[in-house]
Amino acid sequence: MDQAAILDHQFRIAAYVVTWVIQLGYLAWLGLRWQAQKREAARLTRGPR
Amino acid sequence: MKKLAIGIYAALTVALMIWGFYQAVYVAPTDAMQGEIFRIIFYHVPSAMVAFLFFAISLTGSIGYLSFRRNRPRWAQISDAWALSGAEVGVVFCTVVLTTGPLWGRRAWGIWWTWDARLTTTLVLWLIYVSYLLLRRFAAGPQVQTLAAVLGIFGALDVPIVYMSNRWWRTQHPGPVFGGAQGSGMDPSMVPAFLWNILAWLAWGILILLLRYHVERQHQKIAAAEAQQALDA
Numbered sequence: 001m002d003q004a005a006i007l008d009h010q011f012r013i014a015a016y017v018v019t020w021v022i023q024l025g026y027l028a029w030l031g032l033r034w035q036a037q038k039r040e041a042a043r044l045t046r047g048p049r
Numbered sequence: 050m051k052k053l054a055i056g057i058y059a060a061l062t063v064a065l066m067i068w069g070f071y072q073a074v075y076v077a078p079t080d081a082m083q084g085e086i087f088r089i090i091f092y093h094v095p096s097a098m099v100a101f102l103f104f105a106i107s108l109t110g111s112i113g114y115l116s117f118r119r120n121r122p123r124w125a126q127i128s129d130a131w132a133l134s135g136a137e138v139g140v141v142f143c144t145v146v147l148t149t150g151p152l153w154g155r156r157a158w159g160i161w162w163t164w165d166a167r168l169t170t171t172l173v174l175w176l177i178y179v180s181y182l183l184l185r186r187f188a189a190g191p192q193v194q195t196l197a198a199v200l201g202i203f204g205a206l207d208v209p210i211v212y213m214s215n216r217w218w219r220t221q222h223p224g225p226v227f228g229g230a231q232g233s234g235m236d237p238s239m240v241p242a243f244l245w246n247i248l249a250w251l252a253w254g255i256l257i258l259l260l261r262y263h264v265e266r267q268h269q270k271i272a273a274a275e276a277q278q279a280l281d282a
Contacts, residue, residue, distance in 0.1 A: 004084070005084060005085065007156065008083075008084045008085040008086040008156055009085050011086055011089075011152050011153070011155065011156050012085050012086055012088050012089055014152055015089045015092060015093070015148075015149040015152040015153065016070075016089075016092060018145075018148050018149065018152070019092045019096070019145050019148075019149060022141060022144055022145050022148070023141065023145070023253070023257075026138075026141045026257070027257060027260075030257070030260055030261060030264060033264055034260070034263075034264050034267070037264060037267045037268060037271060038267075040271050041267065041270075041271055041274075044271060044274050044275065044278070
């Protein structure tokens with residue numbers, strides 16, 4: 001493999017990794033928000049203290 | 050039953066993503082001119098397509114909110130939830146486009162960025178929808194949803210401009226993959242991998258969009274319940 005092919009390979013991996021970091025990071029944030037809302041909904045169902 | 054359907058859909062989506070990755074990395078032939086860096090297209094272009102679709106959903110939701118807000122409050126809230134979900138998930142996919150593009154450009158052109166029509170209009174699109182999300186996050190008061198809907202409609206006007214930019218103007222960005230002039234597009238041997246990845250990213254996007262919509266509807270119900278409790282107190 002020449003230097004250009006190695007760099008191409010690394011940049012391709014970087015693009016794929018960045019894509020999945022963005023997508024999975026967003027999914028994780030959404031999951032945390034969903035859990036927080038579930039707790040909030042449960043608190044409201046119990047009524048104000 | 051609903052949980053089972055969601056589970057099956059999620060499993061199918063993951064299988065499609067794995068199949069799409071396999072097609073992109075191991076099945077599609079290496080481009081004769083660009084080498085391996087070409088394979089970024091299998092993530093970059095489908096992400097752009099899904100972002101456009103979700104901004105169109107946001108546009109529809111925004112129009113729906115403005116149409117229903119006076120006489121059908123429930124429909125208005127549902128429309129608003131679609132508008133916000135479409136905008137937010139669209140921004141996520143647009144962010145992917147704006148990060149994978151420069152990684153390809155650095156190897157193909159020798160530069161990370163250039164202010165050509167396609168790149169600039171895409172950045173403007175991203176900035177409009179980020180400002181939409183910031184408005185939703187930080188502004189308060191009864192008019193926020195209306196203002197956001199108007200901004201969402203104006204933001205969507207940039208989508209056809211982005212799409213047509215490399216047809217209307219001479220750009221450094223490559224020509225259209227589909228529907229371009231004669232001689233543009235990709236080699237037929239690469240098309241199946243490309244189509245599988247479009248399908249996979251669309252399935253993934255829909256999964257995320259449905260989750261975001263569910264979270265937003267839950268948020269609306271909690272806000273309504275809190276308002277009711279405050280009135281009762």
